[in-house]
Amino acid sequence: MATFKVTKGTPVAFRDSAYSTAYPSGHEGELFYNSSSGAFQFLGLAAGAWSSGGNLNTAKRQGAGFGSATAGVYAGGSVPSPTTTNVEEYNGTSWSEVNDMPVGAFALASATNSPQTSGIVFGGTNADNTGVSAEADTYNGTNWTEVAELNTGRKQLGGSGSSSTSALAFGGNPSPGVITELWNGTSWTEVNDLSTAKQSTSHFGTATAAIAAGGNPPDTATVEQWNGTSWTEVAEMNSKRNRGGGMGTTTDGLVASGLSPTTPGNVTLTEAWNGSSWTEVADVSTGRHETASAGTGTAGWIAGGYVADVSALTEEWSFAHALKTIDVS
Amino acid sequence: MDYKYSVKENWGKTSSDQFIRHEDRMQFHIEGFPGNVWVTEDNVYGGRWIARHSAVAKTKSQAQTIVTDIVDAAKDTWDNNNVEGETSAEKITRLGSKPTDITLP
Numbered sequence: 001m002a003t004f005k006v007t008k009g010t011p012v013a014f015r016d017s018a019y020s021t022a023y024p025s026g027h028e029g030e031l032f033y034n035s036s037s038g039a040f041q042f043l044g045l046a047a048g049a050w051s052s053g054g055n056l057n058t059a060k061r062q063g064a065g066f067g068s069a070t071a072g073v074y075a076g077g078s079v080p081s082p083t084t085t086n087v088e089e090y091n092g093t094s095w096s097e098v099n100d101m102p103v104g105a106f107a108l109a110s111a112t113n114s115p116q117t118s119g120i121v122f123g124g125t126n127a128d129n130t131g132v133s134a135e136a137d138t139y140n141g142t143n144w145t146e147v148a149e150l151n152t153g154r155k156q157l158g159g160s161g162s163s164s165t166s167a168l169a170f171g172g173n174p175s176p177g178v179i180t181e182l183w184n185g186t187s188w189t190e191v192n193d194l195s196t197a198k199q200s201t202s203h204f205g206t207a208t209a210a211i212a213a214g215g216n217p218p219d220t221a222t223v224e225q226w227n228g229t230s231w232t233e234v235a236e237m238n239s240k241r242n243r244g245g246g247m248g249t250t251t252d253g254l255v256a257s258g259l260s261p262t263t264p265g266n267v268t269l270t271e272a273w274n275g276s277s278w279t280e281v282a283d284v285s286t287g288r289h290e291t292a293s294a295g296t297g298t299a300g301w302i303a304g305g306y307v308a309d310v311s312a313l314t315e316e317w318s319f320a321h322a323l324k325t326i327d328v329s
Numbered sequence: 330m331d332y333k334y335s336v337k338e339n340w341g342k343t344s345s346d347q348f349i350r351h352e353d354r355m356q357f358h359i360e361g362f363p364g365n366v367w368v369t370e371d372n373v374y375g376g377r378w379i380a381r382h383s384a385v386a387k388t389k390s391q392a393q394t395i396v397t398d399i400v401d402a403a404k405d406t407w408d409n410n411n412v413e414g415e416t417s418a419e420k421i422t423r424l425g426s427k428p429t430d431i432t433l434p
Contacts, residue, residue: 055339259426265429285349
């Protein structure tokens with residue numbers, strides 16, 4: 001007769017299917033029994049992905065973005081022509097029209113990492129799109145104020161910064177495309193140039209730590225990093241692109257979508273920067289270029305842009321933990 | 330990878346739902362094109378997304394025609410938008426690059 005040794009099982013927690021997959025979570029790795037489905041599950045590693053955000057009230061391209069995933073600003077742009085003074089604020093779900101900018105412009109830049117309540121936009125086209133602008137305007141969450149102009153007016157320039165009193169403007173069109181200017185809240189001062197002339201980069205960061213990725217002409221995958229004093233070439237992206245979106249910091253950033261010279265056309269590719277190398281991560285759902293963007297390496301948005309027409313789409317970058325079901329059948 | 334093709338206007342996000350949810354992107358490939366054409370991976374999750382939105386199913390050929398017609402119209406608009414004396418480079422700067430053909434996967 002067979003003899004069985006009796007052991008007592010180790011109970012695991014009972015949870016229902018509403019178990020949160022929010023990121024970050026101290027529950028990562030937890031094993032539990034799903035009392036709704038009758039399956040063992042665990043909360044797996046988090047992964048970033050793009051999902052739909054609220055559509056812009058006005059479709060547009062080449063505007064400037066700043067703020068966060070839940071408190072953003074889209075300023076100016078082209079609808080597609082002429083330039084617009086239109087400004088919209090994002091609350092993480094929907095866009096609302098707010099006070100206009102003083103002067104319309106597109107292909108302008110911003111202090112990308114500024115909060116919604118303390119930002120600055122600068123450069124771009126002039127209002128009737130017959131030349132470039134040196135205009136700079138600050139935003140306090142309610143009103144716009146014209147401040148001191150850039151020393152060199154330009155469009156398709158890069159921008160970074162953390163507030164209406166701390167910003168960096170770099171590159172752009174027309175030539176020479178290497179000029180960098182630092183904003184201290186009162187005036188713009190020329191500082192060290194980019195190593196290589198470029199425009200239409202993906203850019204993000206602050207006035208003391210910024211990234212200028214890709215751009216043209218010629219189309220490039222090269223990346224330069226600003227340390228507060230000078231630009232240094234760092235690891236290249238995996239693919240060339242221009243007019244893409246960007247968000248984050250010099251140790252945790254993201255470049256999304258844009259125009260590829262090799263496809264050619266709009267790409268859905270997203271690359272993440274960890275301070276030393278680029279890794280391809282989840283694609284956007286609708287490839288486009290000339291989006292505005294803002295946020296961090298783990299939570300942000302791209303909005304507007306151009307595919308075969310101006311776009312009102314917003315896509316949100318976020319992280320969530322995966323709820324995995326253990327299947328032993 | 331096999332795909333399904335459908336048409337549905339992207340309504341973005343509300344306080345309670347998203348046109349494309351984070352978990353959708355973890356479960357199947359989805360890509361948007363002009364004309365509200367959506368290409369979704371042909372699996373159970375992609376099928377559920379189409380059903381959830383009551384998207385209108387199209388054949389690949391039908392979907393491609395929708396996209397191509399819009400791109401061709403955008404090309405014509407670009408070609409016909411000219412400023413006297415403007416160089417090609419200046420036109421690209423003013424309007425952006427000429428729209429390019431899109432081939433659905």
